[in-house]
Amino acid sequence: MICQLDFQSDIPIYEQICRQVKFAIGNGTLRAGDHVPSVRELAVQAAVNVNTVARAYRDLQAQGILVSIRGTGLAVSPEAPSRCRDDRLEMIRARLSTLLREAILSGIEMDEIRSLVDAEWSRLHKEVRASKAV
Amino acid sequence: MICQLDFQSDIPIYEQICRQVKFAIGNGTLRAGDHVPSVRELAVQAAVNVNTVARAYRDLQAQGILVSIRGTGLAVSPEAPSRCRDDRLEMIRARLSTLLREAILSGIEMDEIRSLVDAEWSRLHKEVRASKAV
Amino acid sequence: MICQLDFQSDIPIYEQICRQVKFAIGNGTLRAGDHVPSVRELAVQAAVNVNTVARAYRDLQAQGILVSIRGTGLAVSPEAPSRCRDDRLEMIRARLSTLLREAILSGIEMDEIRSLVDAEWSRLHKEVRASKAV
Amino acid sequence: MICQLDFQSDIPIYEQICRQVKFAIGNGTLRAGDHVPSVRELAVQAAVNVNTVARAYRDLQAQGILVSIRGTGLAVSPEAPSRCRDDRLEMIRARLSTLLREAILSGIEMDEIRSLVDAEWSRLHKEVRASKAV
DNA sequence: GTGGTCTAGACCACG
DNA sequence: GTGGTCTAGACCACC
Numbered sequence: 001m002i003c004q005l006d007f008q009s010d011i012p013i014y015e016q017i018c019r020q021v022k023f024a025i026g027n028g029t030l031r032a033g034d035h036v037p038s039v040r041e042l043a044v045q046a047a048v049n050v051n052t053v054a055r056a057y058r059d060l061q062a063q064g065i066l067v068s069i070r071g072t073g074l075a076v077s078p079e080a081p082s083r084c085r086d087d088r089l090e091m092i093r094a095r096l097s098t099l100l101r102e103a104i105l106s107g108i109e110m111d112e113i114r115s116l117v118d119a120e121w122s123r124l125h126k127e128v129r130a131s132k133a134v
Numbered sequence: 135m136i137c138q139l140d141f142q143s144d145i146p147i148y149e150q151i152c153r154q155v156k157f158a159i160g161n162g163t164l165r166a167g168d169h170v171p172s173v174r175e176l177a178v179q180a181a182v183n184v185n186t187v188a189r190a191y192r193d194l195q196a197q198g199i200l201v202s203i204r205g206t207g208l209a210v211s212p213e214a215p216s217r218c219r220d221d222r223l224e225m226i227r228a229r230l231s232t233l234l235r236e237a238i239l240s241g242i243e244m245d246e247i248r249s250l251v252d253a254e255w256s257r258l259h260k261e262v263r264a265s266k267a268v
Numbered sequence: 269m270i271c272q273l274d275f276q277s278d279i280p281i282y283e284q285i286c287r288q289v290k291f292a293i294g295n296g297t298l299r300a301g302d303h304v305p306s307v308r309e310l311a312v313q314a315a316v317n318v319n320t321v322a323r324a325y326r327d328l329q330a331q332g333i334l335v336s337i338r339g340t341g342l343a344v345s346p347e348a349p350s351r352c353r354d355d356r357l358e359m360i361r362a363r364l365s366t367l368l369r370e371a372i373l374s375g376i377e378m379d380e381i382r383s384l385v386d387a388e389w390s391r392l393h394k395e396v397r398a399s400k401a402v
Numbered sequence: 403m404i405c406q407l408d409f410q411s412d413i414p415i416y417e418q419i420c421r422q423v424k425f426a427i428g429n430g431t432l433r434a435g436d437h438v439p440s441v442r443e444l445a446v447q448a449a450v451n452v453n454t455v456a457r458a459y460r461d462l463q464a465q466g467i468l469v470s471i472r473g474t475g476l477a478v479s480p481e482a483p484s485r486c487r488d489d490r491l492e493m494i495r496a497r498l499s500t501l502l503r504e505a506i507l508s509g510i511e512m513d514e515i516r517s518l519v520d521a522e523w524s525r526l527h528k529e530v531r532a533s534k535a536v
Numbered sequence: 537g538t539g540g541t542c543t544a545g546a547c548c549a550c551g
Numbered sequence: 552g553t554g555g556t557c558t559a560g561a562c563c564a565c566c
Contacts, residue, residue, distance in 0.1 A: 008469060012565060019236070026240035049566050088240040092233060092247075097254050099229055102153075104262050106222040107161040110255055113226075117251055120231050121244055128238050146541060172553065183543050188554075196464060203275055205317075205551035205553055280550060287504070295509035317551050356508040360501060360515075365522050367497055372530050374428055374490045378523055385519055388499050389512055396506050414556060440538065451558050456539075473538055473566030 003046045013048055017056035022065065025076055026084040034076045036066060135164060135171060137180045147182060151190035156199065159210055160218040168210045170200060271314045281316060285324035290333065293344055294352040302344045304334060403432060403439060405448045415450060419458035424467065427478055428486040436478045438468060 003020050005013060024030040036042075039057060043050040057074055060066040065084065066074045103113055137154050139147055158164040170176075173191060177184040191208055194200040199218065200208045237247055271288050273281060292298040304310075307325060311318040325342055328334040333352065334342045371381055405422050407415055426432040438444075441459060445452040459476055462468040467485065468476045505515055 007471060013472065014565080023236070023239040028241065052566060055566090085241065088236070089242060089246070092237050092242065093250055093254070095229075095233055096250055097258065099226060099233065100251070100254050101258050101262070102157075102222070103226050104255075104258055105157050105161065106219070108223065108226065112223070113251065113255070116227055116230055117234070117247065120227070120234050121238075121247070124231065124235050124238055128235070148541080174553085185544085186542065189541095191554085193464075196461075201276055202554070204281060205549085207553055282550080291504070291507045295507065320551055323551090353509065356504070357510065357514070360505050360510065361518055361522070363497075363501055364518055365526065367494060367501065368519070368522050369526050369530070370490075371494050372523075372526055374425065374487075374494075376491065376494065381519065381523070384495055384498055385502070385515065388495070388502050389506075389515070392499065392503050392506055396503070416556080442538085453559085454557065457556095459539085470539070473564085475538055 003042065005046055005048065013052050014056040014059065017042075017046070017048075017053060018059055021056070021060060022084045022088065025065065025080050026088050028081075030076050032076050032078045032081055035069075035072065036074050036076065038073055137176060139180055139182070148186050148190040148193065151176075151180070151182075151187060152193055155190070155194060156218045156222065159199065159214050160222050162215075164210050166210050166212045166215055169206075170208050170210065172207055271310065273314055273316065281320050282324040282327065285310075285314070285316075285321060286327055289324070289328060290352045290356065293333065293348050294356050296349075298344050300344050300346045300349055303337075303340065304342050304344065306341055405444065407448055407450070416454050416458040416461065419444075419448070419450075419455060420461055423458070423462060424486045424489065427467065427482050428490055430483075432478050434478050434480045434483055437474075438476050438478065440475055 003017060005016050005020075007013070009016065011019075021030070021036065030036070036057070037045065039050055039053045042048075043053045046053070057066060061068065061074070064077055065080045067077045069075050100113070135155075135158050137151060139150050141147070143150065155164070155170065164170065170191070171179065173184050173187045176182075177187045180187070191200060195202060195208070198211055199214045201211045202208055234247070271285060273284050273288075275281070277284065279287075289298070289304065298304070304325070305313065307318055307321045310316075311321045314321070325334060329336065329342070332345055333348045335345045337343050368381065403423075403426050405419060407418050409415070411418065423432070423438065432438065438459070439447065441452050441455045444450075445455045448455070459468060463470060463476070466479055467482045469479045470476055502515070
């Protein structure tokens, strides 16, 4: 699992880690039962404080996404895949909602939004596919 | 100018004030040369500390949205209206971009996004129109 | 006498008025014994609060630049012309000094300063001459 | 980093701090990536309130001079060094410009300015060299 | 430990 | 009346 972090983002590092794990589960990179990297391993890989990874994993356990398996570390729970997908969809719906509300209030038209969505989608789709190819 | 603040939001109050002022300029409620309410006045209206309003206004000055007219208060700068609209569009584009990127990474399809956008847009549009009617 | 004010400058309006009067005396536009416009007249002309002009004139009286002539208003004092010129020269010398000190500390060379002075001088000279022609 | 403040100056303290930081970056005392002292630390060192330092740092962030590294403090941005140097030259040019404009308006001649510049420059040059020798 | 937010209140210059 | 500066102190999230 690769972990791309943005240290200057206003989203906390631990939260970014949580999301990336959920991404990986949501799109099938991680499946139910798979082990996630150990806290120390991921901390080194991502050049991050161990506590930060620990907190992310703690949150994911609390959400039932990860389960602890005695002596071997943490693994993706059976319910995680479907749950991740639902969670993501709901989170996206919520953020989209506030985004659109602001767009309406600042006088932007539906057409502008639609074309923005289409343009960004195709741009990002290419970008993501390219990075996977690597 | 009305100022609706959400004290529970994770967006700082001063930032919310900035945005509302920009909204008001963007959609023509405030025009170039208009005075904004005094810091004290808005502070009372919004039930917020004077310094908080002052900070918002200071940021807006730094961004060239407001200009200080010595002893008489702050006014909307000539460039503000066009600038606000551009800024808003760009901000929305940027947030939409990260939103869509996450959607792609978590395995959501374009169709789902499109229908979400349409559904939310029409829902919000009614809501906003209703609140204006009041 | 024309009075060009910059309402967005960080120099107070009353101070700008003082300087402009001194300019006018320094370069011969106003001579010893000439009347300056009345407080109200100048306030209207310059679109400024009456108190502001009053304060400027008060300061100029305190400095002996203007003298009050009973019933007729304020006039340029006999000593003003030479004094204005000396004052200005000294003020310019002082500000030039701090400016050059910072230039030296930030590693700028004498040649750069000399060429800056020459370039700005000729640019401003044209500009000023043009505005007088109007 | 040393921070020399003048509490009598009419330049706000936070502004003085900004300048000193920029100066330190401009002349290489602080390099890209270096951490600046923490707000609390500098506040103690300079005998100033924490908020005052915080405001200076916040302004520097808004200008892109400093970047925040979550939980670890603030660091000099990669673009800062070149930017700081350009800023200083431009600041000097701007102040020279207003200085010369006033000189022209008050009837001072180019020769007088030139000799002033030469005289002050050589005087200050000696002074600065002497203080460095110490 | 770090910075960020918010409050409260004093003081000042300007118009 | 206006905004601007500074102080003091509380609380929070993050690492």
